[in-house]
Amino acid sequence: MRIALKIWRQDGPADDGRMVDYQLPDVSEDSSFLEMLDLLNEQLIEKGEEPVAFDSDCREGICGMCGVVINGEAHGPERTTTCQLHMRSFADGDEIVIEPWRADPFPVIKDLCVDRSSFDRIIQAGGFISANTGSAPDAHATPVPKEDADRAFMAAECIGCGACVAACPNASAMLFMGSKVTHLGELPQGQPEREARVLQMTAQHDLEGFGGCTNLGECSRACPKGIPLNVISQLNGDYRRAGYGGRD
């Protein structure tokens, strides 16, 4: 495949940044999107130019490190992570525009790499349990209704990639936060901090500069794990109950 690229290049946080054109005349349709960027970088290095900085780690869709905006869509045209996207999703001769996540709480570090430590601080504020687990308990020592376990597992699929924020016109992180609150709130071990969790995480979310949810749904559409909007309803319900001291 012959591919034309327009890539956001930014030397550092203080640099203004600019779009730069590149041509790749021979890309395999079986290569992944990140392998296509690896190919570009090999050619740039051979020419003595600075390679394009981008994040990745597992390249299996599980760690949440990768993520760029491809032709205006977070993670590109398929509902998957950038690392699991393949070049067969594009056509020979296509132009592909690649940008970093655009959101004030995710400042650009370099090129396509953004600083997502704001997510870490939200987790530090309340995305944990303090139950003393000791050694591995016997299976079923703490009974959990199947429906609750399934919902907790669904919410636990959030990999913290930040696509929801990048896709949201308000740069809201409520889908991410809703996933964490739902994951822990559905399980018995998550109950002791349930009220404090939602209040503290929401306070940190607002402090970081993320916006509020206005029910547009772009977050859920962009989410590579298919996290549904109803985790935000659960977040709002927990927040309301916590505000009333646990009463509905």
Ligand code: SF4
């Ligand atoms: S909710 Fe989805 S899009 Fe948002 S951080 Fe989690 S996995 Fe990524």
Ligand code: FES
């Ligand atoms: S590199 Fe781990 S999810 Fe993409």
